[in-house]
Amino acid sequence: MDILECINSKRSIRAYTDEIISEETLMNLIELGTKVSTGSGMEPWGFVIIKNKDEIDSLSETSKKYLLENLEKYPYLHQYEEWLKSPEYSIFNHANTLLLIYGNTESHWYVYDCSLAAGNIMLAAHSMEIGTCWIGFAEHTLNTKEFKEKHGVPEQYELVCPMSMGYMKTKLTPPKRKEPIIFSK
Numbered sequence: 001m002d003i004l005e006c007i008n009s010k011r012s013i014r015a016y017t018d019e020i021i022s023e024e025t026l027m028n029l030i031e032l033g034t035k036v037s038t039g040s041g042m043e044p045w046g047f048v049i050i051k052n053k054d055e056i057d058s059l060s061e062t063s064k065k066y067l068l069e070n071l072e073k074y075p076y077l078h079q080y081e082e083w084l085k086s087p088e089y090s091i092f093n094h095a096n097t098l099l100l101i102y103g104n105t106e107s108h109w110y111v112y113d114c115s116l117a118a119g120n121i122m123l124a125a126h127s128m129e130i131g132t133c134w135i136g137f138a139e140h141t142l143n144t145k146e147f148k149e150k151h152g153v154p155e156q157y158e159l160v161c162p163m164s165m166g167y168m169k170t171k172l173t174p175p176k177r178k179e180p181i182i183f184s185k
């Protein structure tokens, strides 16, 4: 796929087939993610891959419970209360793979660098018919001390991007956006 077509057609995908993303493909995507620019050349990223469906479902339930119990701390999530209350709703949209990007806080630039890496991975995945979605709903659950310890993430790494992924079940139309605001030209 041509790079401009890739950028122009990439959407957040929330419906996936059962096809498993191979280890080789995941490692290739991560490698492509790390080709981005990186503040002071620090490459502050680290990754966790989760492919265990039971763990993914359980993380969704834990995240929903936590958010519903703490909704007052997250005014920008009030609009999603009904989704979070629905027993059928999986915050990961029943994806069979999660790719989590953590940033080393020893680099001042870790949020920017890891977000750029996430963008590269999303675009590269799109070109391989793999859909991705950034899952902000998971940002607390996947950044707890307990979760990080379980997955070998050192304390000084903070979660930047929780991403669900899977082969696309359906293709969406290209994104529509508002006119960009140009403050001056």
Ligand SMILES: Cc1cc2nc3c(=O)[nH]c(=O)nc-3n(C[C@H](O)[C@H](O)[C@H](O)COP(=O)(O)O)c2cc1C
Binding pocket: 010, 011, 012, 013, 014, 133, 134, 135, 136, 137, 138, 175, 176
């Ligand atoms: C920081 C961030 C957090 C997001 N969190 C969620 C989320 O928790 N759940 C979800 O389904 N989509 C989430 N999204 C996807 C957005 O809803 C989506 O990008 C937006 O609606 C535009 O749609 P598009 O990406 O298909 O163009 C998130 C996107 C970003 C960049």
